[in-house]
Amino acid sequence: MAPLLDSMVATALLTTLVCPVTASYGFYIGKDLSASGHTMLGGTGEEVSSHWLQIFPAADHPPNSTLTVGVTPDATLPGNLINITQVPHTYRYMSMEYSDYEGFPAPLTNGGVNEHGVAVRDIWASNRDELYSMTPNLQTGIQYSDLARLVLERATTAREGVQLIGDLIAEYGYATYGGNSHLIADKDEGWVVWEFAGGEKLWAAERLGPDVVRVSYPGYIEEFPLDFADNDTNYMGSPNLVSFAEEQGWWNASSGEAFNVFKVYGVQGDNYTARDGGFKYMSQAALEELAMEKAPLTEADLMELVRDPRIADDEAGYGQVVTLKTVSNGTGGSDESFVDPDLIRIWNAPTGSVTAPFNVWWLGVESVPPEYGQHRYLTKDAASTFLNPDFQLQEASVFAGRVFKRLLYYTCSNPERLLLE
Numbered sequence: 001m002a003p004l005l006d007s008m009v010a011t012a013l014l015t016t017l018v019c020p021v022t023a024s025y026g027f028y029i030g031k032d033l034s035a036s037g038h039t040m041l042g043g044t045g046e047e048v049s050s051h052w053l054q055i056f057p058a059a060d061h062p063p064n065s066t067l068t069v070g071v072t073p074d075a076t077l078p079g080n081l082i083n084i085t086q087v088p089h090t091y092r093y094m095s096m097e098y099s100d101y102e103g104f105p106a107p108l109t110n111g112g113v114n115e116h117g118v119a120v121r122d123i124w125a126s127n128r129d130e131l132y133s134m135t136p137n138l139q140t141g142i143q144y145s146d147l148a149r150l151v152l153e154r155a156t157t158a159r160e161g162v163q164l165i166g167d168l169i170a171e172y173g174y175a176t177y178g179g180n181s182h183l184i185a186d187k188d189e190g191w192v193v194w195e196f197a198g199g200e201k202l203w204a205a206e207r208l209g210p211d212v213v214r215v216s217y218p219g220y221i222e223e224f225p226l227d228f229a230d231n232d233t234n235y236m237g238s239p240n241l242v243s244f245a246e247e248q249g250w251w252n253a254s255s256g257e258a259f260n261v262f263k264v265y266g267v268q269g270d271n272y273t274a275r276d277g278g279f280k281y282m283s284q285a286a287l288e289e290l291a292m293e294k295a296p297l298t299e300a301d302l303m304e305l306v307r308d309p310r311i312a313d314d315e316a317g318y319g320q321v322v323t324l325k326t327v328s329n330g331t332g333g334s335d336e337s338f339v340d341p342d343l344i345r346i347w348n349a350p351t352g353s354v355t356a357p358f359n360v361w362w363l364g365v366e367s368v369p370p371e372y373g374q375h376r377y378l379t380k381d382a383a384s385t386f387l388n389p390d391f392q393l394q395e396a397s398v399f400a401g402r403v404f405k406r407l408l409y410y411t412c413s414n415p416e417r418l419l420l421e
């Protein structure tokens with residue numbers, strides 16, 4: 001009995017390792033493929049907890065300020081929080097926040113968009129089991145949500161965001177639940193950044209040009225040049241990206257095989273491929289083809305993709321779509337292709353967008369109506385504390401996230417009739 005039980009437990013564990021119930025997805029539409037001629041980014045955050053909209057004003061920080069990042073002993077891969085150096089000034093941004101994922105400390109973010117027109121999405125991208133097992137117990141470092149937030153607070157371009165992630169991981173390490181990726185975009189280009197579990201500070205990043213559609217579901221990177229350190233035009237990565245794989249026997253130069261990041265560091269198994277197999281619902285390849293068929297895409301087309309019922313279900317905690325133009329600095333660029341930072345436009349669906357509307361917001365908005373702010377419904381620890389009196393009026397309002405969850409569940413009772421409506 002014992003070996004059978006062990007193998008059942010092992011199988012169950014493996015399933016939880018490589019197939020998280022929750023995931024998130026993101027779409028990058030290069031500017032040459034959009035109807036307006038501007039980059040677009042869209043996606044979801046697949047977390048169980050409630051989601052709410054929050055605006056973070058720009059801020060100045062006194063010298064020697066710090067901020068707390070990482071994971072606590074309560075995380076699925078436990079660790080200790082650390083304090084890192086704050087910068088003198090952080091930028092304004094808008095984000096959908098949430099309270100729980102894999103035991104990570106709240107509040108968390110998948111990203112959003114900042115006043116420089118840099119948008120970030122955080123997307124799952126599991127790693128081979130060895131990396132998961134290698135992760136130190138207790139781990140320290142910056143985790144996925146911290147990285148998304150730090151890019152919004154500090155980056156003026158997508159490329160700067162990638163470099164920032166690399167620098168921060170090199171300095172402080174990376175705390176993980178099993179590997180993760182980010183999709184970062186600005187008016188000119190996008191980047192996929194894949195951060196790996198294992199405590200080895202491993203990461204890789206690939207540039208996405210203006211004529212590319214990329215769907216992360218999960219995030220992936222395939223063939224990668226060995227000499228990436230000599231030319232960061234299209235690829236960046238940690239200095240040990242290739243040497244570590246060689247040390248582990250996961251790749252070697254004499255095999256004659258190209259260095260493929262997914263094959264080397266991604267989930268191993270015959271039925272798993274980088275972009276067309278083994279993961280959730282539709283493959284990235286199928287979704288990318290679907291997007292290409294619609295090119296040139298409008299914002300409405302991208303919303304249609306994000307809320308497609310074949311991928312947007314109860315797990316798709318919210319929806320977001322943003323167009324990225326050149327942000328005007330006030331001394332030039334008054335034509336259509338420029339945007340004042342206050343007028344950066346973000347479409348947010350308060351919960352799964354299959355039945356929730358994409359509501360329009362502008363970055364210049366100074367407050368969020370209580371209906372769209374944080375409520376107790378599905379918020380971590382809400383069941384073990386009475387309401388903080390400061391939030392009574394907010395809690396008295398009707399929570400948009402819950403209204404549209406109800407609409408989703410009602411629609412599920414007769415989707416043929418109700419979904420279209």
Ligand SMILES: *[C@@H]1O[C@H](CO)[C@@H](O)[C@H](O)[C@H]1NC(C)=O
Pocket residue numbers: 063064
């Ligand atoms: C900041 O830290 C440095 C080094 O510890 C110290 O010399 C300096 O006085 C500190 N500045 C402030 C404003 O506390």
Ligand SMILES: *[C@@H]1O[C@H](CO)[C@@H](O)[C@H](O)[C@H]1NC(C)=O
Pocket residue numbers: 066068081082083
């Ligand atoms: C981080 O800084 C805060 C505020 O100074 C302090 O209370 C906390 O103990 C520090 N945490 C760690 C892990 O050093």
Ligand SMILES: *[C@@H]1O[C@H](CO)[C@@H](O)[C@H](O)[C@H]1NC(C)=O
Pocket residue numbers: 231232233234
């Ligand atoms: C870096 O790579 C890009 C893209 O392949 C190429 O256009 C450029 O010339 C390269 N730069 C250098 C310095 O090799």
Ligand SMILES: *[C@@H]1O[C@H](CO)[C@@H](O)[C@H](O)[C@H]1NC(C)=O
Pocket residue numbers: 249252253254255
């Ligand atoms: C390198 O790969 C080849 C082909 O897979 C294999 O035969 C060889 O043993 C490997 N060498 C090392 C040092 O791992």
Ligand SMILES: *[C@@H]1O[C@H](CO)[C@@H](O)[C@H](O)[C@H]1NC(C)=O
Pocket residue numbers: 269271272278279
């Ligand atoms: C992949 O293969 C493994 C082992 O054969 C199996 O347990 C798993 O369910 C498969 N996954 C998918 C998504 O087909």
Ligand SMILES: *[C@@H]1O[C@H](CO)[C@@H](O)[C@H](O)[C@H]1NC(C)=O
Pocket residue numbers: 328329330331332333
């Ligand atoms: C402001 O933007 C215009 C148009 O892009 C540019 O020519 C100018 O150099 C910018 N000024 C500053 C101070 O960045």
